[in-house]
Amino acid sequence: MIQELARGLTPVRPVPRLRWVTLAVIGLWAATSWVAAAWLGFELRTEGTLRTGLLAIYAGLGVSGVAGVAAALAASIPGREALCRNALGVAAGALALAAGVATGVLWDSPLVNAPAPDATALRCLALACAVAALPAVAVIGFGAWTHTFRPLVVVLAAAAGTAALGGIAAKTSCPYGDLRHLVLGHLLAPAAGALLLTLPLFLALHRLRLRRDPERL
Amino acid sequence: MIAAQGGDRAAYAALLEELLPFVRRRLSAQLGGDPAADDVTQQVLLSVHRARHTFRGERGFSPWLNAIVRNAAISWRRGQSRELARRDDSEVEALEAAPVAIADHGRSRQLQRALERLPVKQREAIVLLKLEGLTIAEAARRAQVSQGAIKLRAHRGYRALRQLLGPEKP
Numbered sequence: 371m372i373q374e375l376a377r378g379l380t381p382v383r384p385v386p387r388l389r390w391v392t393l394a395v396i397g398l399w400a401a402t403s404w405v406a407a408a409w410l411g412f413e414l415r416t417e418g419t420l421r422t423g424l425l426a427i428y429a430g431l432g433v434s435g436v437a438g439v440a441a442a443l444a445a446s447i448p449g450r451e452a453l454c455r456n457a458l459g460v461a462a463g464a465l466a467l468a469a470g471v472a473t474g475v476l477w478d479s480p481l482v483n484a485p486a487p488d489a490t491a492l493r494c495l496a497l498a499c500a501v502a503a504l505p506a507v508a509v510i511g512f513g514a515w516t517h518t519f520r521p522l523v524v525v526l527a528a529a530a531g532t533a534a535l536g537g538i539a540a541k542t543s544c545p546y547g548d549l550r551h552l553v554l555g556h557l558l559a560p561a562a563g564a565l566l567l568t569l570p571l572f573l574a575l576h577r578l579r580l581r582r583d584p585e586r587l
Numbered sequence: 588m589i590a591a592q593g594g595d596r597a598a599y600a601a602l603l604e605e606l607l608p609f610v611r612r613r614l615s616a617q618l619g620g621d622p623a624a625d626d627v628t629q630q631v632l633l634s635v636h637r638a639r640h641t642f643r644g645e646r647g648f649s650p651w652l653n654a655i656v657r658n659a660a661i662s663w664r665r666g667q668s669r670e671l672a673r674r675d676d677s678e679v680e681a682l683e684a685a686p687v688a689i690a691d692h693g694r695s696r697q698l699q700r701a702l703e704r705l706p707v708k709q710r711e712a713i714v715l716l717k718l719e720g721l722t723i724a725e726a727a728r729r730a731q732v733s734q735g736a737i738k739l740r741a742h743r744g745y746r747a748l749r750q751l752l753g754p755e756k757p
Contacts, residue, residue, distance in 0.1 A: 376599045381593055
């Protein structure tokens with residue numbers, strides 16, 4: 371068998387460093403977000419937006435998103451389990467911190483705008499998942515290319531991480547700044563992404579792996 | 588490995604030859620001496636071949652290889668659990684219903700010798716189920732493992748015994 375493998379050997383290019391792949395996925399998210407915002411119209415209200423509490427929520431989503439993407443990419447490479455575990459820890463911690471700030475710091479703050487109808491939260495969650503789709507597919511593509519041994523971790527981390535970033539992007543066309551809407555429509559984006567995107571991403575990964583290597587599966 | 592990524596077939600063959608005994612030993616330890624270690628070793632070599640582009644020179648080779656070996660062992664165990672769960676329980680029921688009367692078998696000494704060659708956990712499972720006549724539940728309690736685990740151990744032990752003793756069932 372060894373001779374057979376050696377006979378069939380072709381040169382390969384090693385995968386790029388994970389930091390560059392992560393940056394590429396973030397870049398894809400930024401481009402997608404810009405397109406979505408341009409299409410829907412920018413609704414960035416600065417009034418109250420720069421308040422510490424709100425910034426903390428966006429920062430939490432941002433850190434959680436980047437860490438989630440990094441975890442998904444790390445799960446695609448054998449030997450990078452420690453990085454994956456650490457990144458997942460950072461993602462969860464950042465989200466927990468953001469949630470803590472949302473409830474603790476902003477609880478007694480006056481509302482920035484009039485309370486948003488609950489239906490707008492669904493709209494923002496849907497937008498977050500829509501923006502997340504393309505970067506998530508890019509992460510899945512990477513996982514298929516590397517023949518990942520941990521497809522479930524890749525898919526879950528990609529779904530939640532890119533949706534967290536989508537939660538930030540959704541704010542650029544969202545006029546509502548009240549606490550309830552921020553929690554329901556933006557902070558819950560990773561959960562919504564995990565719920566809605568996991569199955570389609572898993573199927574996509576399965577198909578891509580099958581196409582690359584039908585005998586393996 | 589870096590030379591192999593560049594297409595150096597001789598270096599690649601030498602690397603795989605060097606890896607083979609190491610991987611076999613690691614898997615033998617991780618799979619509890621199961622004869623399937625040879626099959627899983629081949630799977631590991633295939634995985635190394637397919638995933639060779641994921642190795643980067645600045646990180647050590649061992650963590651990369653160990654991760655592939657570990658994942659292969661985990662996949663194999665999962666596959667075995669699924670297969671056993673799907674398997675017709677008639678084999679297990681037969682084990683429960685028919686404790687072996689060793690004295691009735693002319694091959695009792697051969698059976699004893701074969702049992703001694705089994706890994707400890709598989710031997711324990713067969714002794715509890717076939718020789719002491721315990722049910723799956725009782726054997727699992729005695730061995731302090733789950734019923735699934737005792738079934739798996741008995742199944743592996745039974746398969747190993749079949750290989751050791753030849754085509755006839757013990």
